Amino acid sequence: MSTDPSPFTPSARQHAWRKLVSGAMAGLMFICAVVVMAPIFMVLYFLIREGASALDWNFLTQLPKPSGELGGGMANAIVGTFVLLAMAAAIGVPIGVMGGIYLAEYGSEWANSWIRFMADVLNGVPSIVWGMVVWGLLVVPFKTFSAYAGGVALGLMMIPLVMRTTEEVLLLVPQGYREAGLALGIARWKIITVIVVKTALKGIITGILIATARVAGETAPLLFTALGNNFWSHRLSEPISALPLQIFSYAISPYDDWHRQAWAGALVLMALILTLNVLVRILSRDRKFN
Amino acid sequence: MADLSPAKPIAARPPAGVPSAVPRNPTSATAGEMEVAFDIAGFSLWYGTNQALFGVDIRIPARAVTAIIGPSGCGKSTFLRALNRMHELTPGTRIAGSLRLFGEDLYAASIDPVVVRRRVGMVFQKSNPFPTMSIADNVLVGLRLNGVRDRKLLRDRLEESLRMAALWDEVKDHLDRPGISLSGGQQQRLCIARALAVQPEVLLMDEPCSALDPIATAKIEELINELRASYTVIIVTHNMQQAARVSNRTAFFYLGKLVEYDQTRTIFMNPSNPQTEAYVAGRFG
Numbered sequence: 144m145s146t147d148p149s150p151f152t153p154s155a156r157q158h159a160w161r162k163l164v165s166g167a168m169a170g171l172m173f174i175c176a177v178v179v180m181a182p183i184f185m186v187l188y189f190l191i192r193e194g195a196s197a198l199d200w201n202f203l204t205q206l207p208k209p210s211g212e213l214g215g216g217m218a219n220a221i222v223g224t225f226v227l228l229a230m231a232a233a234i235g236v237p238i239g240v241m242g243g244i245y246l247a248e249y250g251s252e253w254a255n256s257w258i259r260f261m262a263d264v265l266n267g268v269p270s271i272v273w274g275m276v277v278w279g280l281l282v283v284p285f286k287t288f289s290a291y292a293g294g295v296a297l298g299l300m301m302i303p304l305v306m307r308t309t310e311e312v313l314l315l316v317p318q319g320y321r322e323a324g325l326a327l328g329i330a331r332w333k334i335i336t337v338i339v340v341k342t343a344l345k346g347i348i349t350g351i352l353i354a355t356a357r358v359a360g361e362t363a364p365l366l367f368t369a370l371g372n373n374f375w376s377h378r379l380s381e382p383i384s385a386l387p388l389q390i391f392s393y394a395i396s397p398y399d400d401w402h403r404q405a406w407a408g409a410l411v412l413m414a415l416i417l418t419l420n421v422l423v424r425i426l427s428r429d430r431k432f433n
Numbered sequence: 434m435a436d437l438s439p440a441k442p443i444a445a446r447p448p449a450g451v452p453s454a455v456p457r458n459p460t461s462a463t464a465g466e467m468e469v470a471f472d473i474a475g476f477s478l479w480y481g482t483n484q485a486l487f488g489v490d491i492r493i494p495a496r497a498v499t500a501i502i503g504p505s506g507c508g509k510s511t512f513l514r515a516l517n518r519m520h521e522l523t524p525g526t527r528i529a530g531s532l533r534l535f536g537e538d539l540y541a542a543s544i545d546p547v548v549v550r551r552r553v554g555m556v557f558q559k560s561n562p563f564p565t566m567s568i569a570d571n572v573l574v575g576l577r578l579n580g581v582r583d584r585k586l587l588r589d590r591l592e593e594s595l596r597m598a599a600l601w602d603e604v605k606d607h608l609d610r611p612g613i614s615l616s617g618g619q620q621q622r623l624c625i626a627r628a629l630a631v632q633p634e635v636l637l638m639d640e641p642c643s644a645l646d647p648i649a650t651a652k653i654e655e656l657i658n659e660l661r662a663s664y665t666v667i668i669v670t671h672n673m674q675q676a677a678r679v680s681n682r683t684a685f686f687y688l689g690k691l692v693e694y695d696q697t698r699t700i701f702m703n704p705s706n707p708q709t710e711a712y713v714a715g716r717f718g
Contacts, residue, residue, distance in 0.1 A: 317561070319557060319559055319561035320561055320563060320564075321522075322519065322522065322555075322557065322561075323557065323561045323563070323624070323627075324563075324574075324578075325519065325522070325547075325550055326517065326519065326550055326554055326555035326556075326557075326628065326637075327550070327551070327554065327574065327575035327578075327627065327628065327631055328547055328548065328549075328550040328551025328552070328554075328575065328579065328631060328633075329547070329574070329575060329578045329579065330547055330578075331547075333578045334578075337574075337578060338563055338565075338574075341565045342563070342564055342565050344565075
């Protein structure tokens with residue numbers, strides 16, 4: 144019998160070495176994957192340790208106290224954040240969703256490649272730049288900071304996010320459904336709205352929630368637009384407070400009490416964003432189309 | 434059953450002198466008695482610069498089953514999709530020649546493709562019930578989205594369509610369940626019911642059984658046999674036994690050309706073209 148070893152059959156020693164290297168590499172990658180989770184727990188740990196003590200009913204229901212006085216809360220900032228997010232969604236959702244429908248259903252290849260490129264560039268525009276642009280666009284001409292300006296800044300940031308995710312989930316809807324609809328003599332726009340968009344609705348809502356969570360924590364676009372204040376805003380044409388703004392101004396203040404409140408504000412903001420992400424998880428749990 | 438025999442000549446089937454709602458084609462030369470659904474002459478089709486169909490001339494009879502056979506890539510699906518202008522979904526297609534349905538040019542500039550598809554329905558290879566809709570909604574979607582609101586009409590049409598598709602008895606007690614909860618064969622029959630609900634003049638079937646098991650296939654074939662009485666059915670199939678079983682007439686396509694078109698019995702027993710003979714004998718394709 145030939146004893147010539149095949150180059151493809153490793154010796155016992157080679158085999159042991161390969162198994163060792165393979166195990167070490169797999170272990171390394173596992174550690175890297177775990178490292179992703181560590182910062183999340185770090186964030187939550189610090190927020191709870193520093194902020195939980197200042198987080199009470201007053202914090203959620205009262206206005207900020209003047210400097211020097213203890214107590215007070217961020218009620219106006221919490222409400223302001225929701226107001227700004229509602230305005231942002233009012234701008235970002237319809238434009239983003241309709242743009243996504245255009246990309247997935249109507250656009251020519253040439254137009255689409257340009258629109259996608261622009262949307263991706265927009266996604267990469269630093270948020271402080273959005274703040275400055277909207278400042279020039281809405282604050283300077285009207286000579287006042289306003290909730291409108293803040294909402295527009297956040298809404299503009301949402302458009303490309305919503306648009307691209309809408310496009311992606313619409314493209315996941317099998318072509319067979321569109322053809323089946325057409326073969327029934329249904330007009331194209333009805334097929335798209337009643338059948339295609341409905342099939343992809345969960346995915347579209349997921350995209351909207353992700354975009355909302357993403358802009359909910361933005362501070363820079365609001366610095367020169369919504370500006371922030373320490374009282375209830377009664378008009379959208381006036382400055383409005385928001386959690387990130389209040390956290391920012393309290394965090395850079397010299398008062399310990401305000402520092403604690405900044406931590407508590409960050410905890411509330413984080414809880415809001417976590418809630419949105421959990422909603423996303425629930426919605427996208429069974430996203431399949433067949 | 435005798436008059437459903439596929440090999441029986443079409444011309445002998447409808448009793449002479451029965452008035453028809455649709456105009457007969459007086460110029461029909463092949464068979465004076467045969468009512469022609471599709472009258473197609475010199476029909477060619479291009480995908481970009483790639484020609485897929487070459488000058489097809491064919492007359493497809495009404496209220497009969499016509500099978501289209503041929504090897505993969507021979508243009509049979511393209512031809513089928515051209516019959517209700519579904520091929521227009523692919524950008525860059527172009528056609529030449531004439532295609533008339535009961536005398537009307539389906540490619541005339543004044544004709545809306547949406548209306549063409551209302552008259553010429555289609556069932557696809559892969560069953561595709563709408564996943565967000567119940568069984569009932571799937572059947573009725575074509576009517577509802579075309580503006581039918583009359584509840585009684587919708588209810589009647591639901592039962593009628595499901596009965597025609599031989600699905601009623603299996604689903605009548607849970608019409609509000611999702612359409613995609615049904616088995617593969619049931620889903621395909623649901624798609625047939627959905628296509629029938631809008632009462633098209635013609636039903637196109639693009640390999641409707643290729644994803645089904647033999648039992649489900651037998652059910653669909655039985656259904657096709659029953660549809661023959663009131664519908665014009667055109668079926669593309671890879672399965673020659675199926676063509677022989679269900680059709681009155683068979684067209685053999687090869688390399689984008691219509692090679693032979695005749696009574697199904699003639700195509701399978703005594704074809705005049707050697708290519709047809711080689712294909713039906715299983716020597717290629």
